[in-house]
Amino acid sequence: MxxxxxxxxxxxxxxxxxxxxxxxxxxxxxxxxxxxxxxxxxxxxxxxxxxxxxxxxxxxxxxxxxxxxxxxxxxxxxxxxxxxxxxxxxANVQVDSAPVEAQQQLNPTIFSAESGKSGNATIVGVPDRALLARMAVGDQVYLHADGRALLVRNRAGETLGQVETRIAQRLIDLMQGGNKYAAALLTPEDGTYRVIINETFRDPSQAGRTSFPPRGDAAALPRSYIKESLIRPVDYDEDDEDGDVERDFTVEVDPETEDTAEPTEFDDEQPPE
Missing domain, CATH: 1.25.40.10 (Tetratricopeptide repeat domain)
Structure with missing residues (x-):
């Protein structure tokens, strides 16, 4: 060669x-x-x-x-x-530990730009940080209602933690009403893990109820493997239970940041030598 x-x-x-x-x-x-x-x-x-x-x-x-x-x-x-x-x-992974079961990567196109259908949440109550550390950004996770807790599980059914309470309570009610959601891991920041959640099906009985009613100013979504850094969900109002007031939910590509967004492992942007 x-x-x-x-x-x-x-x-x-x-x-x-x-x-x-x-x-x-x-x-x-x-x-x-x-x-x-x-x-x-x-x-x-x-x-x-x-x-x-x-x-x-x-x-x-x-x-x-x-x-x-x-x-x-x-x-x-x-x-x-x-x-x-x-x-x-x-650094949190035992190098001799067995690998987790192969995870499924979510197609980023499922995360809808439609108002109120996507949001992100912190994972709390993490029982085993090493298990989370062995997963990759963009891996699909699964939401499971357990009483008033919304568990986050991997493909093998192992519990990774829970969705933060202020978001979990609303989603549990909507899931019990027939709604369905997809979720994937985001890039951890300062040791905190987060998930992006998207409403994939709204039951007719939940018409008029928004999964993620917005509130306040837009907050930047953490960067991830599938470049969710270009998506900007705003905060959601847990008091807007019936979704009567549905304000703008900003999920957009910022033309000013599109060209300067941090590359992922799959970008090959270096010029040939």
């Missing part, structure tokens, strides 16, 4: 990068590992490939190797937030 012309090396890098992204989006992690390692064989300092390799290794439960890949990315680019955040979350 060392004899390749610069142009040939660049073409291979682009081709392998595109294939690696597709493999990861389809959860073909062993192939993603191989493709990213191919890139690193030609370009050892490719931070995008290092981050993607770390993600693919992490998904397979190879936490020690994933940590090393992210450590190398930080060594090359000390300001790379993707690698730094993953290193921070992997």
């Amino acid at each position: 060392t004899g390749f012309q610069v142009e040939d090396r660049a073409k291979l890098r682009r081709a392998w990068g595109e294939q690696a992204i597709q493999a990861a989006m389809q959860s073909r992690w062993p192939q993603a590992v191989e493709l990213n390692r191919n890139i690193l064989g030609l370009f050892p300092n490719d931070v995008d490939a290092l981050n993607r390799l770390g993600r693919a290794l992490r998904e397979q439960g190879q936490f020690r190797e994933a940590r090393e890949s992210y450590r190398r990315a930080v060594e090359v680019d000390p300001n790379n937030n993707i690698a730094r955040r993953n290193l921070e979350s992997l």
Whole structure:
């Protein structure tokens, strides 16, 4: 490979990068590992490939190797937030622990821009932070009403925590009325985990009741693997039980931030060397 012309090396890098992204989006992690390692064989300092390799290794439960890949990315680019955040979350993971069951990534298009249908909430009452740390941003989680608690569970049925009370109570009532919701993990910030929740079905009996009635100024949604940093839900009013007053719920792409949004593991924005 060392004899390749610069142009040939660049073409291979682009081709392998595109294939690696597709493999990861389809959860073909062993192939993603191989493709990213191919890139690193030609370009050892490719931070995008290092981050993607770390993600693919992490998904397979190879936490020690994933940590090393992210450590190398930080060594090359000390300001790379993707690698730094993953290193921070992997610090809570026992490297010899068994991997969690493969999680399903939610398609970001399910998160509706329709007023009042999407919001985000803090996960509280976390019984095992290491279990949450072993999951990835964008992984699907499942909401389960247990009395007046709204549990957040992974695909294996393990409880990750609970939706914060002020949001849980309203959603439980709506779920008992027939509404359905999808949820996914967001990027943790300062050790706090959050979920984005979307109403996927509104029962006719709940017509006129808004899942996330807005209140106050828009708050920036934490960045995540699927670039929810471009989505801005506003706060919701738990007192507006009947949804009689339905104000603007801002979920939009900000043209000023679209080009400067933080890259994900699957962005391959570095120009070929």
